[in-house]
Amino acid sequence: MSQEHSKTGILYIVATPIGNLQDISQRAVDILRSVPLLAVEDTRHSRKLLVPLGIGTPMLALHEHNERELASRLLVHLQGGADLALISDAGTPLISDPGFVLVRAVRAAGIRVVPIPGACALIAALSVSGLPTDRFRFEGFLPPRPAARRDCLQALATDTATLVFYESSHRIVDSLHDMAECLGAGRVATVARELTKTFETVASGTLEALCAWVSADANQQKGEFVIMVHGAVTDPATLDEAARRTLQVLLDELPLKQAVALAVKITGQSKNRLYEYGLSLKNI
Ligand code: SAM
Numbered sequence: 001m002s003q004e005h006s007k008t009g010i011l012y013i014v015a016t017p018i019g020n021l022q023d024i025s026q027r028a029v030d031i032l033r034s035v036p037l038l039a040v041e042d043t044r045h046s047r048k049l050l051v052p053l054g055i056g057t058p059m060l061a062l063h064e065h066n067e068r069e070l071a072s073r074l075l076v077h078l079q080g081g082a083d084l085a086l087i088s089d090a091g092t093p094l095i096s097d098p099g100f101v102l103v104r105a106v107r108a109a110g111i112r113v114v115p116i117p118g119a120c121a122l123i124a125a126l127s128v129s130g131l132p133t134d135r136f137r138f139e140g141f142l143p144p145r146p147a148a149r150r151d152c153l154q155a156l157a158t159d160t161a162t163l164v165f166y167e168s169s170h171r172i173v174d175s176l177h178d179m180a181e182c183l184g185a186g187r188v189a190t191v192a193r194e195l196t197k198t199f200e201t202v203a204s205g206t207l208e209a210l211c212a213w214v215s216a217d218a219n220q221q222k223g224e225f226v227i228m229v230h231g232a233v234t235d236p237a238t239l240d241e242a243a244r245r246t247l248q249v250l251l252d253e254l255p256l257k258q259a260v261a262l263a264v265k266i267t268g269q270s271k272n273r274l275y276e277y278g279l280s281l282k283n284i
Contacts, residue, residue, distance in 0.1 A: 008111045009078040012085040013099065015092040015118030016049055018224075019197035023119045029053055031116055035083040039074060041098055045089045062086070064098050071102045078111050085116075092120040096140045096166050122164050125192035125226035128202050129162075132231065136162040142175055149175065153182035160231040167225040173215050179229060180207035188230040194223040233280035243267040247278055256282060 012031050017023040032038060033055050039062040040046040046059060062070050078084055088097035106113055126133050139156070142149045142165055156163055163183075167175050172191075179189070185208035193201040201220065203210060207229065214220045239247075246266050250259035260275045267274075 007081055008109075009081055009083040011074075011078060011103070011106045011111060011113045012083065012116055013093050013103065013113060014085050014087050014116040015120065016087050016090060018091045018119045018121050018124065018195060019200075021049065021052070023196060024049070024053070025116065025118050028116050028118055029055070031085050032057060032087070035085045037077060037082065037084050039070070039084060039086045039102070041088045041093075046087060049087075057085075062098055062102065067098050067101045071105045074102060075105055075109055075111075078106060079109070090119075090121075092118065095120055095122065119196070121166065121192075121195060121224070121226050124195050125190075125202075125228060126162070126164065128192065129190040129228045130204055131162045131188070131190055131228050133162065135160070135231070136164050136228075138164045141166050141168075142171075142178075144171065146174070146178070150178050150182055153178055157183055158232050160233070162231050163229040165227045165229075167227055169222055169224075172221055172225050172227075173211070175227065176207060176211035176214055179227070180211050183207060183229055183232075190228045192226040192228070193220065195226070197223070199223060233276070239269055239273055239277055240267075243269040243274065244277065247274055248281065251278060251281060 012035065014028050014031055016028065032050065032053075035057060038046070038057050038059045040059045041061070041063055043059045043061050050057070060070065062074075074084055086093050086099050086102065088099065091097070093099040094103065103113055122138055126136060137156070137159055139152070142152055165175065176191075186206050188204065189207050189210055190202060190204040191210055191214065193199070199219075199222070203213065205213070243263065247259060247263040250262055253259075254262070256275070256278050260271060260278050263269070263274050264271045
């Protein structure tokens with residue numbers, strides 16, 4: 001347990017838009033205007049957001065190369081009683097963005113860290129994906145090197161949670177291709193591109209179909225992407241054809257629990273396997 005001091009400043013972690021500038025919250029604007037200093041990922045980039053809002057707060061650049069060194073200076077600033085707000089180029093700081101070293105140091109010093117929530121590409125994408133959101137695994141960016149990327153995907157192949165990845169235009173085709181190979185060509189996925197921007201596109205299909213579609217259309221390779229992949233489903237081969245068919249028919253008429261209970265009685269197959277298979281049918 002650590003206690004927060006009351007005479008120190010507060011570090012605000014402020015989410016900014018991921019495209020549409022109207023997505024900034026009133027609370028974010030108020031904080032960015034009222035604090036004496038902003039830590040930003042890129043001052044030129046942030047100026048484009050802040051100037052139209054009439055915010056002229058002084059800025060310091062905090063990025064992955066100077067975060068360690070700057071964190072101690074910013075700690076002194078906070079310990080002196082002054083507030084500080086952290087923003088990144090887009091979305092929520094620390095989510096595939098700088099800020100972790102700073103937040104950890106500030107919390108370790110017992111100083112208050114306050115979130116100002118707002119846009120985050122992975123949450124926006126998941127909310128429209130049509131994939132299960134009750135359990136998901138955010139993997140951020142896959143490794144750029146093909147061998148490492150495939151190793152990483154292989155390690156995720158049996159995970160039953162929805163898998164969420166960030167991807168850039170340079171690697172979208174390669175990543176979808178490797179996902180189809182390592183996770184299964186028939187696995188259902190959703191690609192969310194340029195969310196909240198002019199060319200926003202959300203497309204669902206099998207990994208194989210999505211890969212073919214994106215590969216064939218140069219426009220679909222432009223911009224920023226969130227790729228979401230349905231979690232691994234029970235290998236249907238472990239249930240015999242008659243059991244699968246029975247459950248499918250029962251599910252057309254009954255809620256999952258009842259359908260599974262009846263299917264167990266009719267087929268004598270494992271309740272757990274039938275339940276998992278039933279869940280996978282309901283979720284797709
Ligand atoms: N901190 C950000 C957030 O809260 O989502 C993420 C920053 S990370 C450096 C940038 C990546 O986020 C992009 O390469 C893309 O994968 C994803 N991303 C950001 N904005 C997006 C958007 N408007 N549409 C789709 N993906 C986006």
